[in-house]
Amino acid sequence: MLAAILYDLDGTIVNTDPLHYQVWREMLQKYGIEIDEEFYKNHMSGRLNPQIVRDFMPEWSTEAIYEFSDRKEARFREVAGHLKPLPGVYDAITWGTERGLKQALVTNAPRANAEYMLEVLQLSTAFDRVVISAEVGIPKPDPAPYEYILKEFGITPGEALAFEDSPSGMRSAVAAGIKTVGIATTQEPGELYELGAALVISDYTDSRLWKLLEPHH
Known part of the structure; x- marks a missing residue:
């Protein structure tokens, strides 16, 4: 579940x-x-x-x-003040909120950047937790940042779904045992599949993502 x-x-x-x-x-x-x-x-x-x-x-x-x-x-x-979120991001986050799912940001970015970008994207209140790798002590590709948030939320890897785009991020989430969807903004889809992605999409409007989420409606 x-x-x-x-x-x-x-x-x-x-x-x-x-x-x-x-x-x-x-x-x-x-x-x-x-x-x-x-x-x-x-x-x-x-x-x-x-x-x-x-x-x-x-x-x-x-x-x-x-x-x-x-x-x-x-x-x-x-x-960076002009940047816009990827298409469909708001829908995905809203979908999670409506179903009472816990949601977190897990990033190698410094906290000042993460907070600034969430403000720019109008997502400052979207996440229950913002996990900064440097504060956990071991950055991605180590699974530590993801293992940390699983522990914080009191859940097993099988109860989480992660979204990642970079090789270091994919390695981190997959090594933590989390089903991971690759976002092909920075890498070729083939590379993300090789790293263990369950699905690779270019953005959150892809119907295959919603098919994946469907059983959890």
Whole structure:
């Protein structure tokens, strides 16, 4: 029986990746580092900022890495005010609310970003919990963030459904034993199926999603 729906944020509720890519590109260029979309998709999407910065700047102190990460996210928030949620997101969240399901956001994004994006998308009150990987202590792709929310909600993996778009997010949810729907905003559907997605859709208007949810009406 379905008891909870768990959503990732970036690329899952809202397609922030093109904007994150632009901001990373702009900031790394100042250090003579060039990235393209393919590199971003394969090596950066869905990962924690400090991990990414350390890959590029292994000689930097932890303090410098966090300072750069904070600047990068501040810049992102400056330019993200116009973003819109993926089609059908409101319907999916409303569907869960009407059925009394618990709903949570489980993200590798920093809390300031998550709260800002929920405000922009008018979803500030949509979730029972907002789980920030860095606060749990172990980020995706480790299953820890998902295991944390299952424990918080007092449910088994079989009672949850997750939505994810990135390889790290898919690995995290699948490793936690949760049935996961892939959102193909940042990756090819085939890649998400390979990582264990039960279904891959481009957005929440896909009739196959509603067929999947139907038994829980």
